[in-house]
Amino acid sequence: MSTATEHVEHTDGHEAEHHGLSDKQYIYVALILAALTAIEVSTYYIDFGPFFMPTLFILMTVKFVTVVSYFMHLKFDNKLFTYLFYSGLILAICVYCGFLATFKFFLQKG
Amino acid sequence: MAETAISHDHDASHGAHSSTGLSNNKLGMWMFLGSECLLFGGLISTYMLYKGRVNSGPQPNKIFDIPFTSVSSFVLLMSSLTMVLAVSAAQRKDERNMNLWLIITALLGATFVGGQVYEFTSFYREGLGFTTSLFGSSFYTLTGFHGVHVSVGIIMLMALVGMNRNNRIPGDRAEVVELIGLYWHFVDIVWIVIFTLVYLIPS
Numbered sequence: 001m002s003t004a005t006e007h008v009e010h011t012d013g014h015e016a017e018h019h020g021l022s023d024k025q026y027i028y029v030a031l032i033l034a035a036l037t038a039i040e041v042s043t044y045y046i047d048f049g050p051f052f053m054p055t056l057f058i059l060m061t062v063k064f065v066t067v068v069s070y071f072m073h074l075k076f077d078n079k080l081f082t083y084l085f086y087s088g089l090i091l092a093i094c095v096y097c098g099f100l101a102t103f104k105f106f107l108q109k110g
Numbered sequence: 111m112a113e114t115a116i117s118h119d120h121d122a123s124h125g126a127h128s129s130t131g132l133s134n135n136k137l138g139m140w141m142f143l144g145s146e147c148l149l150f151g152g153l154i155s156t157y158m159l160y161k162g163r164v165n166s167g168p169q170p171n172k173i174f175d176i177p178f179t180s181v182s183s184f185v186l187l188m189s190s191l192t193m194v195l196a197v198s199a200a201q202r203k204d205e206r207n208m209n210l211w212l213i214i215t216a217l218l219g220a221t222f223v224g225g226q227v228y229e230f231t232s233f234y235r236e237g238l239g240f241t242t243s244l245f246g247s248s249f250y251t252l253t254g255f256h257g258v259h260v261s262v263g264i265i266m267l268m269a270l271v272g273m274n275r276n277n278r279i280p281g282d283r284a285e286v287v288e289l290i291g292l293y294w295h296f297v298d299i300v301w302i303v304i305f306t307l308v309y310l311i312p313s
Contacts, residue, residue, distance in 0.1 A: 020194075020197075020198065020201075022198075023195055023198055026191060026194050026195060026198065027191065029191075030187070030188065030190070030191035033187055033190075034184065034187065034188075037180070037183060037184060037187060040305070040306065040310060041176065041177075041180045041310075043310060044176045044310060053311070056306050056310055056311060057306075059306070060302060060303060060306040060307075063299075063302045064299050064302050064303065067190060067295055067298060067299050067302070068295075068299060070194075071190050071191075071193070071194045071291075071295045071298075072291075072292055072295045072296075073288075078130075078132055080130060080132060080137070081132075081136065081137070081140045084137070084140040084141050084144050085140050085143055085144050085147075086144075087144060088141075088143070088144020088145055088146075088147040088148060089144065089147045091147075091148065092147040092148045092150075092151030092152075093151065095148070095151065096151045096152065096154070096155035099155055100155055100158065100159060103159055105158065105159055
């Protein structure tokens with residue numbers, strides 16, 4: 001995954017930057033995501049003890065960020081897109097954590 | 111005057127660009143996806159709050175079929191791969207492969223939706239209706255909204271294939287494919303969260 005930027009020649013002669021990975025690299029990323037999903041599913045069959053919840057949350061976050069960064073090209077695109085998307089996401093997390101805290105959701109689980 | 115007209119044509123073929131030099135269409139799509147986080151955040155947190163509220167009907171851990179849902183999740187994950195391959199082909203101006211990957215993505219999406227319909231039907235037969243319990247209402251609302259998003263994505267993909275065959279895609283074709291790809295990947299990342307929080311974490 002060393003080369004992250006390719007150049008594509010347009011038919012009108014202009015050269016436009018094509019940000020992203022090669023097709024082969026996309027397949028590698030998909031294989032990693034499939035392996036992470038397999039580990040996630042294994043938590044249903046294997047007792048992870050106290051590591052159950054942290055493992056699931058870490059795997060979910062890694063899969064989420066991988067799809068957003070590589071398949072949605074945020075890693076290679078303009079940073080403004082990253083700010084737009086993650087500001088919505090962080091706002092949603094803050095608002096709904098506050099909402100759940102209002103209903104004492106975290107105290108019940110704790 | 112002629113130069114201005116040519117300049118406008120060039121802008122139209124590559125999508126309108128903002129003062130930042132970025133495509134307005136792409137900016138709009140990312141803002142839309144950011145706002146969609148709030149929609150699904152609301153549905154997910156409502157489900158989290160109500161998943162233990164089962165006064166009547168089956169409990170979540172009694173009806174969830176994890177092996178079946180795992181296969182559905184895998185299918186949707188692989189549809190993200192085929193979508194990104196379609197975007198890649200569009201950027202190379204390889205129309206044949208672009209159409210092929212778009213059709214495969216739509217078929218994988220349809221398989222996922224078919225699986226969801228089967229799941230809903232089997233849950234209903236086991237006694238979990240929309241109004242059976244707060245768990246049932248919040249579960250069907252959350253996963254149903256996601257299913258509708260996938261269905262809208264399938265319609266957009268098929269419309270894209272049809273429009274491309276008739277050469278009726280306005281502006282920059284690669285950008286249009288990329289925008290629909292962004293929506294499709296978003297639907298996938300929402301399912302990544304739903305699969306973990308709804309199915310894998312017990313109530």
